[in-house]
Amino acid sequence: MAARDLLLEIGSEEIPARFMPGGLRQLREKTGELLKEYHLTFEDVLTFGTPRRLVVLVKNLAGEQTAREEKIKGPSREVAFDSEGRPTKAALGFAAKLGLKVEELDLERVGQKEYLSAVQKISGEKTAEILMNLLPLLIKTLTFPKNMFWEESRTRFPRPVRWLLCLYGNEVIPFTYAGLTAGSETRGHRFLAPGPITVRDPAHYFRSLKESGVVVDQEQRSQMIKEKVLAAAAGQQLQACIDPALLEEVVFLVESPEAILCSFPESYLQLPREVLVTTMQSHQRYFPV
Incomplete structure (x- = not known):
C-alpha cells in the first residue's frame, strides 16, 4: 500500500x-x-x-508494516528428544505451533546447550x-x-x-x-x-x-511576533527588547499573534529600569521598549 x-x-x-x-x-x-x-x-x-x-x-x-523474519527459540535438545532421538511432545508441539514438521526445525547452540529454533516470516x-x-x-x-x-x-x-x-x-x-x-x-x-x-x-x-485564525506552526508564530513587535516599536522610533525566554512563552500563549504599542505614565520612569523590565516581562508578558 x-x-x-x-x-x-x-x-x-x-x-x-x-x-x-x-x-x-x-x-x-x-x-x-x-x-x-x-x-x-x-x-x-x-x-x-x-x-x-x-x-x-x-x-x-x-x-x-515491513515484512520481516523472526527467529523463534524452542525447547532444548534434551527436552525435545528422548534417549533414542525421537521427538517428544515438546518438540511436536513447538513444530505444530509454527506449522512445521520437526525435521524442518533447526538446532541452534546457545551457550552450552542446543535448542530447537525456526525462522518465521512475518507479513506486515x-x-x-x-x-x-x-x-x-x-x-x-x-x-x-x-x-x-x-x-x-x-x-x-x-x-x-x-x-x-x-x-x-x-x-x-x-x-x-x-x-x-x-x-x-x-x-x-x-x-x-x-x-x-x-x-x-x-x-x-x-x-x-x-x-480560521490559527497559525499552527510555532516557529512561524515566533517569527511573526518578532517582526510585529519590532515594527510597532520602529514606527515610533523606538527599539524593542525581545527576551528569548519571554518570546518562547508568548509563542505558546497565542494562536494568532498581533503587536500593540502601549504606554504608561512617565512618573513610573522614576523606578529603576530593572524593576520596570522585570514587571513587564515576568508579570505581564510584555516586550519592553
Missing part, C-alpha cells in the same frame, strides 16, 4: 505555556520510537503546538489497523509537570481534552481516548472562528486553520 501522511491533533483547553516545549519534544520523540517499534517506516516526524492543540505530522508513513499488518492501538498508547506516554483528571476514566492530561482529530491521508482513524473518538473535525481560533471545521486530509488541515 502507498505511503500517506498521518496527522494527529489533540485538542484541549489552554495548556500552560511552560509545558508546551517539552510536550512537543516528547511527542516527536515518542512518535518516532513507537513507529519503529511497530516496524512502520516513515520519512519524518514534525510537531506543532498552540495553547489549545498538540499536533504531530508523520510524513510518508508506510501503508503496512496494515498501518491503519495498527494505529488504532498505537495512538492511544502514544498519548498515554506523554508526561507533564502537572496533570488534571476530568472524566470517569481518570485520564491524565495537563488540561481537559476536548476533541481528537486523526487522519491517515484522507482516512479517519477512529481510535478512542479520554472518552472521545477521533474524527475529522478540528476547531478554529476560540474567538475569531470558534466553530468546528471538517478536515479532508493533512494538507487541508493547515490551510483550514490558517483561514
Whole structure:
C-alpha cells in the first residue's frame, strides 16, 4: 500500500505555556520510537503546538508494516528428544505451533546447550489497523509537570481534552481516548472562528486553520511576533527588547499573534529600569521598549 501522511491533533483547553516545549519534544520523540517499534517506516516526524492543540505530522508513513523474519527459540535438545532421538511432545508441539514438521526445525547452540529454533516470516499488518492501538498508547506516554483528571476514566492530561482529530491521508482513524473518538473535525481560533471545521486530509488541515485564525506552526508564530513587535516599536522610533525566554512563552500563549504599542505614565520612569523590565516581562508578558 502507498505511503500517506498521518496527522494527529489533540485538542484541549489552554495548556500552560511552560509545558508546551517539552510536550512537543516528547511527542516527536515518542512518535518516532513507537513507529519503529511497530516496524512502520516513515520519512519524518514534525510537531506543532498552540495553547489549545498538540499536533504531530508523520510524513510518508508506510501503508503496512515491513515484512520481516523472526527467529523463534524452542525447547532444548534434551527436552525435545528422548534417549533414542525421537521427538517428544515438546518438540511436536513447538513444530505444530509454527506449522512445521520437526525435521524442518533447526538446532541452534546457545551457550552450552542446543535448542530447537525456526525462522518465521512475518507479513506486515496494515498501518491503519495498527494505529488504532498505537495512538492511544502514544498519548498515554506523554508526561507533564502537572496533570488534571476530568472524566470517569481518570485520564491524565495537563488540561481537559476536548476533541481528537486523526487522519491517515484522507482516512479517519477512529481510535478512542479520554472518552472521545477521533474524527475529522478540528476547531478554529476560540474567538475569531470558534466553530468546528471538517478536515479532508493533512494538507487541508493547515490551510483550514490558517483561514480560521490559527497559525499552527510555532516557529512561524515566533517569527511573526518578532517582526510585529519590532515594527510597532520602529514606527515610533523606538527599539524593542525581545527576551528569548519571554518570546518562547508568548509563542505558546497565542494562536494568532498581533503587536500593540502601549504606554504608561512617565512618573513610573522614576523606578529603576530593572524593576520596570522585570514587571513587564515576568508579570505581564510584555516586550519592553
